[in-house]
Amino acid sequence: MKWIFLIIAGLFEVAFAACLGKAKEESGAIATYWYLGFLVCLTISMVLLVKVTQVLPIGTAYAVWTGIGAVGTVLVGIFLFKEPASFWRLFFLTTLITSIVGLKWVSQ
Template identity: 70%
Template sequence: MNWVILTIAGFFEVAFAFCLGKAKESTGNEMYLWYAGFFVALSLSMGLLIKATQTLPIGTAYAVWTGIGAVGTVLVGIFVFKEPTTFLRLFFLTTLILSLVGLKAVSN
């Protein structure tokens, strides 16, 4: 169950990065709403990470959490913010995903 909690925490990490990107593009009250979303997503992400690390090894949990956030944020950047998609970006993204799967596989 804590792997599910950790995965959800990683998705909230992607959400707070998305909110930062949208706040950068916005002005006025809309910008402040995106920053509010950032703080809500950040709080949920950290709270769920804390919950997950009560039974998962901290090193593995933190690596998986940041990995989910990194992969998700790159994908959001590509699909939402129209960042460039190059072979090397996709190659290293793939190696990151394989590393996360490997960490999960060797953890108790």
């Protein structure tokens, strides 16, 4: 269950980054709603991360959380914000995913 909470926390990290990207594209009340979404997602992500670090090593939990956030945010950037999907970008994204899986594998 602890790993599921960590994955959910990482997904909310992706969501708060996506909210920032959308807020940058908008103005007025719409941007305010995206900023509110950012705050909600940030709060949920942090609360879940705190709960997970009570049972998993902080180094592993934080690395996996940021890794999920980084991978997810790059994918959101590619698919939602039309950022480039170059070979090297995808290559290093793959190495990051491999590292995240490796950390989970070697953690008790």
